[in-house]
Amino acid sequence: MWNHVPxxxxxxxxxxxxxxxxxxRAAHSRETIAITDHGHVAAxxxxxxxxxxxxxxxxxxxxxxxxxEGTLGEGIPHExxxxxxxxxx
Numbered sequence: 683m684w685n686h687v688p689x690x691x692x693x694x695x696x697x698x699x700x701x702x703x704x705x706x707r708a709a710h711s712r713e714t715i716a717i718t719d720h721g722h723v724a725a726x727x728x729x730x731x732x733x734x735x736x737x738x739x740x741x742x743x744x745x746x747x748x749x750x751e752g753t754l755g756e757g758i759p760h761e762x763x764x765x766x767x768x769x770x771x
């Protein structure tokens with residue numbers, strides 16, 4: 683489930699002196715830091731976990747779409763996946 687954390691904006695000049703703190707805030711609190719240049723967002727500093735969560739949500743949505751369209755194709759049985767991953771004999 684997606685939990686929205688407010689985005690904090692900071693200018694490039696202010697970010698220069700606070701980069702370490704900003705990176706830790708993004709990594710540990712999942713806070714998104716928007717770095718602005720002349721009042722416009724130029725870059726975002728986000729936790730890798732946020733990106734992974736978005737990628738997972740996109741994969742699930744794509745699966746659900748393909749399932750609804752009937753275009754999934756053949757899957758791999760759960761037991762076979764376990765064997766491929768070395769989780770089952």
